[in-house]
Amino acid sequence: YSCKNTIHLQYVNGKKKKTIKNIHCLSVFIFLCLNSQGVRKSYREVIDVSWGDPHRAGVKPLSFVRQVLAACLYPQLMDGDKLMVDVKQRAQRLLETCAGGSVGSYSDTAGIPQIIQSVSEYILRRDGGVPCHPENIYITPGSQWALTVTNILKVLVNSEASPRTGVLIPVPCHSTTIVSLTALGAVAVPYYLSEERGWALEVEMLQQALDSAKGVCNPVALYIINPGNPAGNYVQSRKCIQEVIHFAAEKKLFLLADEVYQDCVYGKESEFVSYKRALAEIGAPLSDTVELASFHTASKGLMGECGLRAGYVELVNLDPAVMKYIDNLFSNSCPVLGQVALDVMVNPPQPGDPSYPLYLKHIRASLAENVRRVEEVINSFPSFSCQSLEGGAFAFPRVFLPPKAIEKAKAGLQPDTFYCMRLLEEAGLLFSPGTEYGQMEGTYHIRFCIMTPTDTMEEILKRLSTFHKQFMREFILFASATERETK
């Protein structure tokens, strides 16, 4: 993520990475708020919604999570009456799972057994009773791709194979995905999501991708992201998932299911169905044979605790011999406080618990209003097209740029990068251009996180609207002026 951010910065002001590295994002962007003559621009500070990092964008952490964490760190806090009884009970229970009763001791590399147990019970409830075995769950530190997915891929990818190992990945996709695959000696085989159908995954596109791989590599795995990311929006239906599973079974593909936004579904018709559940519902022989890894994290969703570096992976139908090897790969234990947060994520306060009313207030102050407003405002411009936001944390609208803007941009930049640069300079909004993630030839997109406080989102939409009108006017006027000149 930081890498991505650095890329942003690089094209923003052309400074070298090394210089940029020590500059902190939001606060130091102030220098952008002055123009080259040192005159203040129209905005007071840059709003950075290029990351999936709700706290950075001003979302408040969930009190229950933070209270439990603070009590675990400093148990003396439990002596007074400042903390609710359910906070104290939770912290007490979690401390008892730590060696020496301290979150400062090492934990097993796979995670604290009682927390793994909590996670497995959560999965069982989520999946309507489909069995979940704690020994198939690994609690993992940090970012999905940098460690967790890579660990699984290490098992799947033979870097010396000829032809090379292929992994099907969606487009749009994070560039880190492709970098990681390449570093492992694998080939990324892109399958395009269907923007017109709200960034849907269509099995025909998977087949097209497989066809494209012929003679290039040997595809062994299929990476899917549900709810969608980086394009956001789409939540796969049970029918879609079952089709994908049948496809994977037929083609003998290992399923890598990135399900980190499973708690972020807003579409009225949408429902999160896990790949694990869909697989179980298909029944034997597929339910006993299709290999699946499902990822989740405390960094995403309602908690947004990116700084704690905690997630988990559940492995389904893996050969016991492979599991033993994977056991050795997960040699970096998750920070204990991250594990504590995972426990709260899978066991939030329930109705009747003393902390429930505040928790409910927090999660209700959530995204429904942002989703509605983003769709409304963006789609009010004919030069934008935003698919319905069913889930995930991002909007990824298409922008129809005037030909003159495209022409001007292409002197040095991709057109949507040019747009995002201008958006940053003139409106103080840090978005990502679609070109960073891959998009259909000739289409341009902008991407931004919708997990912000409501008033921040209003400010974002106001700045974006003002900027966009000016930008479009400039290049249409510029076009007219040029046309006049050439006449």
Add this chain to the structure above:
Amino acid sequence: YSCKNTIHLQYVNGKKKKTIKNIHCLSVFIFLCLNSQGVRKSYREVIDVSWGDPHRAGVKPLSFVRQVLAACLYPQLMDGDKLMVDVKQRAQRLLETCAGGSVGSYSDTAGIPQIIQSVSEYILRRDGGVPCHPENIYITPGSQWALTVTNILKVLVNSEASPRTGVLIPVPCHSTTIVSLTALGAVAVPYYLSEERGWALEVEMLQQALDSAKGVCNPVALYIINPGNPAGNYVQSRKCIQEVIHFAAEKKLFLLADEVYQDCVYGKESEFVSYKRALAEIGAPLSDTVELASFHTASKGLMGECGLRAGYVELVNLDPAVMKYIDNLFSNSCPVLGQVALDVMVNPPQPGDPSYPLYLKHIRASLAENVRRVEEVINSFPSFSCQSLEGGAFAFPRVFLPPKAIEKAKAGLQPDTFYCMRLLEEAGLLFSPGTEYGQMEGTYHIRFCIMTPTDTMEEILKRLSTFHKQFMREFILFASATERETK
């Protein structure tokens, strides 16, 4: 570390790793406290001092650290008057360095710039003014070997080179070191530490190691651990370090200096001198050319916050082109709370600060008494020999086992593993055998962490003494009995 622990468990009760994985160490060892008839053994619970994990062994965390962490997590704590003003100021200052003012947001992968700055100022003070450049410091997550050292080695080791790349490592050494080197395609070239001289590093042994590598591999790096570990004990003198640096310069070896126990020096004549400082004091041209990576962490020393997964590495004299590559390797950011702990580690409370008296009390209740008692009790047995404990966190005494014990052990186990198994079963003490770390042929050792509360160490020494007397008596009697029978 967990891996090592699992190994212990494997030989303890012969159960499979998968079963063991979900059993938590100290608390569940209770089953060992019953003999095969279910009768209680002489101890109530197992004391596990096989790890360098002070909190696990009952050492209390430093209040100042925990208060700052709790305040960062739950800033409402700063509203009342429960926390000292310096705790609040520190937490406030650290929160201002976090994006969105939350420890839940992503940080730069190299670390939060202001915390890197704190670390660099600490190093500058520690080294008597030798310059330290923040851009040479990376804040890293988790265990040294699993990530940090491996990242540096990735740059040094060419897995396809012929002959292969060699790295000089001390013996005794953690087995994970050798595993990591092998996984990278490198060859571990052991140099033996001199037990008779208190586990000293002697340059002649480095030369012997280099000689042994001829025709086998091409050594490019020298890994040193100061203060010593896993053998503990030795703190290298300035003279020793300078000799090592001259040797490294002459042989063009990259120095990997594991200095994680730099705050743990107890020998009256001992002083920690960093490799960085010694290198600077040698002066040009060596001070500008010898390449060095120095490692430190919040897991060790007085803080012992293993669960937070935080450390740093400082790189000296690396080629800028290499630095750029390393920049990309450190792609896993350290948990933000771990970074907060590092800030406190390098900036503990000072005289005059409100938190100083309690802090001083904590750190005074430290290891001097344990060190004295361990040396006294262990060396009261002629069949033990414990080198003077100058620094580090471990005692690594040699044990002179009776021939009959060696003979009995060798049916299935290394003799010191056999001793440690019996020690665990009969006295409820979890130590490590020297055989896990490598030792001179025909010598046997046991290893245990000395970072425990004073009363725990008394209990450990009491159990060890009782067990050791019985064990020695058994095998000397056994010898007599066998001799009688054979007559």
